[in-house]
Amino acid sequence: MIRQNHPPVPAVKRAGCTNLGDMNDRSPALLVADTGRGNEAAILNAALAAFGAQGFNGASMREVAKGAGTSLSNLYNYFPSKSHLLAEVLRRANAELEARVRRAVADAGDDAASRMREAVRAYVGFVVDQQLAMLVSTAEVRYLQGEDRSRLVADRDRTQAIFADIVEQGVAGGEFRTPHAADAARAVLSMVNAVATWYRPDGRLSRGQLAEQHARYALALLEAPLPRA
Amino acid sequence: MIRQNHPPVPAVKRAGCTNLGDMNDRSPALLVADTGRGNEAAILNAALAAFGAQGFNGASMREVAKGAGTSLSNLYNYFPSKSHLLAEVLRRANAELEARVRRAVADAGDDAASRMREAVRAYVGFVVDQQLAMLVSTAEVRYLQGEDRSRLVADRDRTQAIFADIVEQGVAGGEFRTPHAADAARAVLSMVNAVATWYRPDGRLSRGQLAEQHARYALALLEAPLPRA
Amino acid sequence: MIRQNHPPVPAVKRAGCTNLGDMNDRSPALLVADTGRGNEAAILNAALAAFGAQGFNGASMREVAKGAGTSLSNLYNYFPSKSHLLAEVLRRANAELEARVRRAVADAGDDAASRMREAVRAYVGFVVDQQLAMLVSTAEVRYLQGEDRSRLVADRDRTQAIFADIVEQGVAGGEFRTPHAADAARAVLSMVNAVATWYRPDGRLSRGQLAEQHARYALALLEAPLPRA
Amino acid sequence: MIRQNHPPVPAVKRAGCTNLGDMNDRSPALLVADTGRGNEAAILNAALAAFGAQGFNGASMREVAKGAGTSLSNLYNYFPSKSHLLAEVLRRANAELEARVRRAVADAGDDAASRMREAVRAYVGFVVDQQLAMLVSTAEVRYLQGEDRSRLVADRDRTQAIFADIVEQGVAGGEFRTPHAADAARAVLSMVNAVATWYRPDGRLSRGQLAEQHARYALALLEAPLPRA
DNA sequence: AATGAATGAGTGTTCATTCAT
DNA sequence: AATGAATGAACACTCATTCAT
Numbered sequence: 001m002i003r004q005n006h007p008p009v010p011a012v013k014r015a016g017c018t019n020l021g022d023m024n025d026r027s028p029a030l031l032v033a034d035t036g037r038g039n040e041a042a043i044l045n046a047a048l049a050a051f052g053a054q055g056f057n058g059a060s061m062r063e064v065a066k067g068a069g070t071s072l073s074n075l076y077n078y079f080p081s082k083s084h085l086l087a088e089v090l091r092r093a094n095a096e097l098e099a100r101v102r103r104a105v106a107d108a109g110d111d112a113a114s115r116m117r118e119a120v121r122a123y124v125g126f127v128v129d130q131q132l133a134m135l136v137s138t139a140e141v142r143y144l145q146g147e148d149r150s151r152l153v154a155d156r157d158r159t160q161a162i163f164a165d166i167v168e169q170g171v172a173g174g175e176f177r178t179p180h181a182a183d184a185a186r187a188v189l190s191m192v193n194a195v196a197t198w199y200r201p202d203g204r205l206s207r208g209q210l211a212e213q214h215a216r217y218a219l220a221l222l223e224a225p226l227p228r229a
Numbered sequence: 230m231i232r233q234n235h236p237p238v239p240a241v242k243r244a245g246c247t248n249l250g251d252m253n254d255r256s257p258a259l260l261v262a263d264t265g266r267g268n269e270a271a272i273l274n275a276a277l278a279a280f281g282a283q284g285f286n287g288a289s290m291r292e293v294a295k296g297a298g299t300s301l302s303n304l305y306n307y308f309p310s311k312s313h314l315l316a317e318v319l320r321r322a323n324a325e326l327e328a329r330v331r332r333a334v335a336d337a338g339d340d341a342a343s344r345m346r347e348a349v350r351a352y353v354g355f356v357v358d359q360q361l362a363m364l365v366s367t368a369e370v371r372y373l374q375g376e377d378r379s380r381l382v383a384d385r386d387r388t389q390a391i392f393a394d395i396v397e398q399g400v401a402g403g404e405f406r407t408p409h410a411a412d413a414a415r416a417v418l419s420m421v422n423a424v425a426t427w428y429r430p431d432g433r434l435s436r437g438q439l440a441e442q443h444a445r446y447a448l449a450l451l452e453a454p455l456p457r458a
Numbered sequence: 459m460i461r462q463n464h465p466p467v468p469a470v471k472r473a474g475c476t477n478l479g480d481m482n483d484r485s486p487a488l489l490v491a492d493t494g495r496g497n498e499a500a501i502l503n504a505a506l507a508a509f510g511a512q513g514f515n516g517a518s519m520r521e522v523a524k525g526a527g528t529s530l531s532n533l534y535n536y537f538p539s540k541s542h543l544l545a546e547v548l549r550r551a552n553a554e555l556e557a558r559v560r561r562a563v564a565d566a567g568d569d570a571a572s573r574m575r576e577a578v579r580a581y582v583g584f585v586v587d588q589q590l591a592m593l594v595s596t597a598e599v600r601y602l603q604g605e606d607r608s609r610l611v612a613d614r615d616r617t618q619a620i621f622a623d624i625v626e627q628g629v630a631g632g633e634f635r636t637p638h639a640a641d642a643a644r645a646v647l648s649m650v651n652a653v654a655t656w657y658r659p660d661g662r663l664s665r666g667q668l669a670e671q672h673a674r675y676a677l678a679l680l681e682a683p684l685p686r687a
Numbered sequence: 688m689i690r691q692n693h694p695p696v697p698a699v700k701r702a703g704c705t706n707l708g709d710m711n712d713r714s715p716a717l718l719v720a721d722t723g724r725g726n727e728a729a730i731l732n733a734a735l736a737a738f739g740a741q742g743f744n745g746a747s748m749r750e751v752a753k754g755a756g757t758s759l760s761n762l763y764n765y766f767p768s769k770s771h772l773l774a775e776v777l778r779r780a781n782a783e784l785e786a787r788v789r790r791a792v793a794d795a796g797d798d799a800a801s802r803m804r805e806a807v808r809a810y811v812g813f814v815v816d817q818q819l820a821m822l823v824s825t826a827e828v829r830y831l832q833g834e835d836r837s838r839l840v841a842d843r844d845r846t847q848a849i850f851a852d853i854v855e856q857g858v859a860g861g862e863f864r865t866p867h868a869a870d871a872a873r874a875v876l877s878m879v880n881a882v883a884t885w886y887r888p889d890g891r892l893s894r895g896q897l898a899e900q901h902a903r904y905a906l907a908l909l910e911a912p913l914p915r916a
Numbered sequence: 917a918a919t920g921a922a923t924g925a926g927t928g929t930t931c932a933t934t935c936a937t
Numbered sequence: 938a939a940t941g942a943a944t945g946a947a948c949a950c951t952c953a954t955t956c957a958t
Contacts, residue, residue, distance in 0.1 A: 057286035180442045187446050190423030191416050213409045217416050221450045300944050515744035529923050638900045645904050648881030649874050671867045675874050679908045
């Protein structure tokens with residue numbers, strides 16, 4: 001069993017370019033507020049913390065129970081299995097992400113560039129706010145199976161399609177000149193997803209700067225005309 | 230424990246934008262050729278396959294042994310622990326990656342754009358050739374600890390620094406006009422790393438097209454002047 | 459692993475002077491009565507039997523579980539490790555021994571000779587009643603570590619100090635004329651401890667004779683004036 | 688597996704009355720001088736050290752090999768099994784002990800008291816000189832089986848019979864007045880054997896004082912007339 | 917909804933021993 | 938006499954899960 005006690009990465013490393021995907025020592029990301037059903041929220045948050053710190057297979061239901069302040073066996077009154085618990089955590093994380101992005105796009109202007117900028121800003125914002133949830137979402141989906149898995153894949157595809165649609169719109173309208181329209185959305189999403197692997201709240205860039213910077217990376221990548229910075 | 234028997238993801242999904250990071254059903258990526266020391270190479274390759282298929286904590290030493298065609302206990306004549314085995318797999322993967330990138334850059338022209346293009350092409354090439362190794366490298370570093378961990382981080386930083394140096398050179402020389410030079414190398418690397426999470430040998434794009442496409446993404450992101458496609 | 463199937467030592471040997479410290483084939487010394495906590499007492503008694511028969515390292519938790527009539531994993535609901543289990547067995551054994559000796563001394567007369575006689579009689583009585591516990595106490599303490607070890611050493615020192623105090627009193631009062639007061643208590647304790655290594659319930663001497671005899675050895679060793687037998 | 692790293696017992700404990708039977712941190716008792724047969728002596732000495740430090744079941748053949756500076760498999764060119772190795776160590780230890788005691792008795796006067804004094808002195812001397820061998824002899828015989836076991840028991844009985852014979856002679860001749868002659872030799876031997884469990888080379892008493900003191904204990908126990916100290 | 921006790925399958929790792937060289 | 942590679946059985950311990958209460 002892996003006990004992850006590794007010392008905090010020294011500050012100089014943080015500004016480096018290493019993407020290590022460390023998931024420990026993050027502020028307990030309260031992904032789930034009270035659900036009005038006993039210990040449910042506590043369990044979900046504890047599960048997120050445990051899966052984040054040890055990975056799905058490295059974390060134990062006992063740890064989750066301890067983190068939630070309840071007994072091991074009580075977990076099974078809320079979730080029928082460890083996998084279902086993971087599935088529910090991931091479902092909630094993606095739901096919130098999708099909602100935020102969709103809202104941002106709806107509030108943006110009509111042109112593809114504005115919409116892409118706002119989509120990226122919302123996405124990066126969520127990554128910063130719910131870094132642990134993003135890391136777990138990325139790293140642990142693979143341990144889902146069957147229906148739980150396909151449902152999550154569908155959810156995720158819906159979120160990613162928002163970006164793909166904007167790219168399509170932009171290319172069709174001549175705003176984006178990338179010759180690789182079909183794959184560019186994926187490249188943008190890879191970039192912003194990866195923010196979760198290296199972002200540190202005490203880093204050089206503020207939440208807003210980070211969002212703005214990635215919006216520019218995205219538009220540049222899509223070969224939109226850029227203001228001379 | 231998760232036994233991953235999930236049915237193959239249908240073809241239509243493959244062309245979609247979902248980055249699921251499935252690691253199963255890949256051709257056994259023979260990362261390591263014979264090392265001249267008994268079963269060592271077989272063990273390393275089996276470990277890569279097992280860690281890829283089940284994750285570090287999901288894979289068992291018994292599976293590795295079976296994959297390598299040797300006995301469980303014999304594993305420990307070669308590697309003192311499961312972690313060391315992982316460490317060695319990752320070390321070799323990164324060594325090969327670094328070597329390829331370094332060679333490509335050395336053989337490129339003197340200007341930053343050419344060097345970046347060749348670095349990205351080599352990197353993407355490695356991702357395609359050793360997809361499983363890249364996936365495992367990304368996903369399982371976190372289970373390393375202590376010296377094994379810090380050694381690998383240092384190795385990796387060296388590889389990533391190649392890109393950072395090229396960006397710096399390009400910005401200094403006016404070739405790259407991105408205003409966010411400090412973080413741009415990381416964005417590029419995120420993009421190319423992510424290729425491992427969705428690439429399929431039978432996909433729409435060939436190895437060469439993929440490399441070329443990502444080179445263009447990278448240069449665009451860095452705001453290098455682009456040919457009108 | 460040693461499986462102790464050696465044939466019973468022939469009767470003639472029993473009366474000999476060999477101290478072999480055989481620990482098998484003794485009646486299951488029910489050291490612990492029901493503790494009111496599930497299988498706890500059964501586990502402790504089974505552990506005593508197993509450690510006695512095979513030694514701490516020779517005994518396996520599976521054997522203990524089998525002896526206790528429960529499952530291997532359930533052992534860990536009661537004791538966090540094999541060492542802790544040993545520690546608890548030894549702690550209880552010494553607690554009972556100390557209590558018996560202390561009670562005997564309290565009930566004895568005021569003179570050192572009476573007190574020593576009663577202390578020895580109580581000690582030998584315990585050795586006979588809980589022979590296996592005494593053997594295990596003597597032979598397996600060394601496998602304890604850290605706090606468990608220091609706690610037991612302290613417990614044991616307290617018990618032995620009872621004898622040392624009586625010797626001191628007797629020498630101070632002129633009852634004992636040994637010139638080596640500082641070490642004599644240890645010699646007496648060595649003698650009575652060793653009874654556990656050779657005593658057989660079906661031996662020549664009864665429990666009472668054994669106690670009486672060792673009381674006389676002790677007083678003689680301390681150079682107390684003896685009745686002409 | 689027990690790794691005995693416990694810190695050295697503090698000095699104040701050493702003078703106390705606790706018999707813990709610690710076997711670590713003793714000077715490597717070179718029980719066996721060169722036997723003229725390759726690595727044999729080194730193996731035997733390493734085995735003694737390993738069995739002393741970890742117990743028979745706690746020590747591994749790998750440790751013995753390392754201690755002897757040879758390879759694991761080479762051990763089996765000298766001794767057919769771990770048990771035989773233990774048997775040989777114990778055989779040599781007892782042989783040396785018996786020789787020393789027999790010589791001392793032969794060199795003593797004719798009266799039982801002198802003979803007993805010299806026997807005890809020789810025995811204690813050996814315990815001090817070969818403390819580790821004595822500890823291992825006492826603690827690990829029980830792991831011997833079959834012929835190895837019975838041969839050693841016979842050896843040991845012969846050594847102990849020397850004491851029993853002296854007691855018999857002394858009682859018959861009126862020198863010893865103990866009414867419990869049949870068991871007294873065993874009591875004396877228990878006492879001197881136990882010296883191995885607490886003796887420290889840097890303790891309060893010298894080797895000679897220790898021997899002298901135990902001779903007096905023995906004679907007192909046997910109720911021989913004593914000089915007024 | 918909540919708990920403590922229980923369990924069978926599994927984990928990484930170590931063992932004494934063997935064998936080919 | 939000496940070695941490195943190999944093995945099957947065993948080890949202490951943990952797992953997700955169930956059940957009686």
